Amino acid sequence: MKRLLMLAIGVSCVTAGVSLGEPAERPPLKEFIGINGHFQFKPELYSETCRLARNYHNMDWDVQKPGDPITVPNCVNKVNWDAHVYGKWASHGFEVDLCAQFGKFGEANSEYTKLWRGQDSWAYQYGHELARYFGPSGQHRLVTSIEIGNEPGSDFDDALYQKLFIQMAKGIRDADRQIKIVTATAQSGAADKYSKSLEDTFSSPKIKPLYDVINLHVYAIKPKKEGQSPWDRSYPENPALSYLKVVDQAIAFRDRHAPDKEVWITEFGYDACTAEAMTKREGWAKKLNWQGVSDKQQAQYLVRSILCFAERDVDRAYLYYFNDSDQASVHAASGLTRHFQPKPSFWAIKHLYQTLGDYHFTKVSTKSEGELYVYEFTHHDDPTRGCWVVWSPTGEERELEITLQELPGTLLRCERMALSEGGPEKVDYHSTSDGKLKLTLSESPTYLMYKKVK
Numbered sequence: 001m002k003r004l005l006m007l008a009i010g011v012s013c014v015t016a017g018v019s020l021g022e023p024a025e026r027p028p029l030k031e032f033i034g035i036n037g038h039f040q041f042k043p044e045l046y047s048e049t050c051r052l053a054r055n056y057h058n059m060d061w062d063v064q065k066p067g068d069p070i071t072v073p074n075c076v077n078k079v080n081w082d083a084h085v086y087g088k089w090a091s092h093g094f095e096v097d098l099c100a101q102f103g104k105f106g107e108a109n110s111e112y113t114k115l116w117r118g119q120d121s122w123a124y125q126y127g128h129e130l131a132r133y134f135g136p137s138g139q140h141r142l143v144t145s146i147e148i149g150n151e152p153g154s155d156f157d158d159a160l161y162q163k164l165f166i167q168m169a170k171g172i173r174d175a176d177r178q179i180k181i182v183t184a185t186a187q188s189g190a191a192d193k194y195s196k197s198l199e200d201t202f203s204s205p206k207i208k209p210l211y212d213v214i215n216l217h218v219y220a221i222k223p224k225k226e227g228q229s230p231w232d233r234s235y236p237e238n239p240a241l242s243y244l245k246v247v248d249q250a251i252a253f254r255d256r257h258a259p260d261k262e263v264w265i266t267e268f269g270y271d272a273c274t275a276e277a278m279t280k281r282e283g284w285a286k287k288l289n290w291q292g293v294s295d296k297q298q299a300q301y302l303v304r305s306i307l308c309f310a311e312r313d314v315d316r317a318y319l320y321y322f323n324d325s326d327q328a329s330v331h332a333a334s335g336l337t338r339h340f341q342p343k344p345s346f347w348a349i350k351h352l353y354q355t356l357g358d359y360h361f362t363k364v365s366t367k368s369e370g371e372l373y374v375y376e377f378t379h380h381d382d383p384t385r386g387c388w389v390v391w392s393p394t395g396e397e398r399e400l401e402i403t404l405q406e407l408p409g410t411l412l413r414c415e416r417m418a419l420s421e422g423g424p425e426k427v428d429y430h431s432t433s434d435g436k437l438k439l440t441l442s443e444s445p446t447y448l449m450y451k452k453v454k
Contacts, residue, residue, distance in 0.1 A: 026310060028380040030357035033306060033349070034097070034318035035336070036267060039085060041322055042340065043092035049336060049349045053094040054266055054318045055085060056150065059126070060103035065112065066119045072129045086134060086142035096143040097182065097266070097318075098134060100127075100168070101150035108155040116160060123164045127171030135176030146172055147215060147266070149184030154191040158201055169210035182213040182264065188249040198253045213315075214254055217267040218246050220301070229288035231330040233270055235297075235395035235443075236305040239369060244308055251313050262315040268305055269320035272298035272343065273333035281328045292333055297395070299348035299419055300443050306352065307375055307389060307445065310361040319349070344419040348444075351418035355447055359387055365405075370394055372402060372441075384409075384452045391445040399442045406435040409450035417444040 026032075034052030037043075041053070059066075061075040073082040089096055105112045116123075127146070134143040148168050152161050161184070169181050183202055191197040194217060202208065220233045220243040234241055247265065254261050271292040281290060293301065302319060309317045324335035336346040359377040365388060366374035373393045379385035386409060392400055415424035427446050429439035439446070 026313075026360040026362075027315060028356075028358050028360045029306070029310065029353065029377075032310060032314075032316055033353060034266075034316055035322055036318050036320045037089070037322045039079065041085075041089065043089045043094055045340065046322055046336070047092045047094065049346065049353050050319075051093055051095060052097070052316060052318065053089055054097040054099055055089075057081070057098045057100050057130075058103040059100060059105050060112075062126075066105060066115050066126075067122050070126055070129045072133045081134070082140060082142065087140075090142050097145045097147065098130065098143040099147040099150050099182075099266070100130060101147075102152060102156070106149070106152055106156050113157070113160070116164065120163065120167050123167035124171040127168030128175045129171075131172040131175035131179050135172075135179040137176040137178045143179070145180035145182050145213065147182040147184065151185045151194045151217065153185070153193045153195055155193060158191070158196070161196070162201060162204065162207060166206060166210065169207075173210065180212040180262075181210060182266075183211050183215045185215055185217045185266070186250070187216065187246055188253040198250065198257075203257055208258055211261065213262045213264050214250055214258070216247060216250055216263065216265045218243055218265055219268060220270070220305070227289065229285070229290040232291050233293060233301075235393070236301055236308050237369070237373070237393035238395070244312075247309065247312055247314065263313065264316040264318070265309060265314060266316075266318045267320040268309075268317060269331075269334040270298045270301050270345075271330060271333040272345070273324075273326050273328045274338075277326045277328040277333070285329045290328070290330065292328065295344045296419060296444075298343065299345040299417070300445075302345050303348050303352050303417055303445055304391060304393070306349075307361075307373075307391075310377075311364060311375065342421070347418040347420055347423075351424055355424075355449075356387060356389075359385075362386075372400065374404070386450050386452055388448040388450070389445050390441050390448065392441060392443050394443065397443055399440055401440055402438070403432070404437045404439070407437065407448065407450050409452035411437070412449045412451060414439065414446065414448050416442070416446045419444070 030051055033050040035046055035050050036054045038056050061077050064076050073080050086096055136144050148165050172181055185195045186198045186202055187195040188198050220236050220241055222232045222234045223240050251263055254263055272295045273292050306317055321334040323337045323340055324333045326338050356377055358380050360380050362376040362378045365376050366372055373391055375389045377387045392398055414427045414429050416427050418424045427439055429437050
């Protein structure tokens with residue numbers, strides 16, 4: 001249903017919690033947007049949406065147990081990381097982040113974790129071999145960064161993790177000085193099941209000099225409510241969520257304690273499956289009445305999340321996930337494709353990438369909570385070219401009739417986020433006698449491309 005709201009938008013109305021002083025220049029979105037992949041990833045398909053990719057590189061694929069001979073790029077499970085994964089990705093223009101995750105070697109209280117005892121030198125050699133073969137200084141040049149662990153969290157003994165981190169990081173650094181070393185998933189404050197504590201794990205003077213990037217996983221989880229599954233998600237700008245607050249807290253930690261580090265979000269996403277799949281929910285998803293979002297909402301919320309991340313002093317943001325099989329469960333319907341067929345989110349991210357790939361975030365022009373957001377982007381190589389991205393920051397599927405302040409240039413085109421192969425929707429607008437713009441916009445971001453007046 002269309003809700004008519006007449007908004008005369010002028011100066012910014014900014015919510016608390018984010019510093020909006022003169023920011024450092026942000027990277028263009030083509031160097032910002034990434035995607036999570038794995039063995040089945042189709043680089044020729046997803047290269048339409050981004051040029052950064054992250055792979056879950058299981059240590060328990062490489063060897064049967066810590067201490068075994070390291071045969072990179074060949075795995076004990078017969079996968080060749082070069083021929084089957086990274087070589088293909090790189091040939092399609094992807095810059096690759098290798099996430100060396102512990103897999104079963106990191107299961108709490110398992111026999112495998114006990115096998116790490118006395119394997120300090122092996123951990124060093126493992127990191128060294130990964131960087132030597134795959135790093136940007138070597139012959140193959142297939143990856144530019146390595147994460148030491150994915151989500152070891154509070155279940156992985158922290159003293160053991162720190163010991164392994166130090167040894168692997170030293171091995172990586174000694175093999176390739178150019179490669180970026182990335183922490184496991186972390187957050188400011190106490191550790192939880194999925195994230196290490198920045199203060200407790202990554203503030204040590206022995207560890208801090210060894211990494212280049214602080215690594216975050218953030219999901220827009222709704223506050224707990226009776227009768228609602230603990231995994232349901234909301235729209236990204238919802239002030240009741242910890243979603244963006246976790247990012248701001250990590251940036252604040254970085255600014256105080258490690259100002260030379262980058263901040264990456266290596267996982268964020270939304271689950272969207274079909275109505276038919278929802279009727280087949282099983283186990284806890286059925287018992288707890290788990291709810292995903294619609295295909296359209298997934299597209300809207302992913303694009304808007306990227307815009308909110310781009311506002312912040314974040315260097316990269318990787319979408320979770322590349323593909324799904326239409327399963328009604330958390331993390332099982334997060335793909336940009338379903339059975340490798342594009343979902344609306346695929347077309348929305350492709351349109352964002354192609355429209356603003358060469359643009360970087362410049363400033364917030366308007367931020368009126370629950371009403372309207374207007375963000376300004378500027379072409380990275382041509383400062384005379386700009387874009388306002390305008391959207392309704394709610395989850396209500398409403399439409400707004402608005403009057404915008406005068407653009408800082410001549411409007412070239414006005415289009416709404418794409419949801420299909422047909423491309424973006426043209427948005428009609430009306431110019432007033434005093435140079436303002438009247439148009440209808442919605443939960444789907446609208447792009448106003450303009451040429452700045454000299």
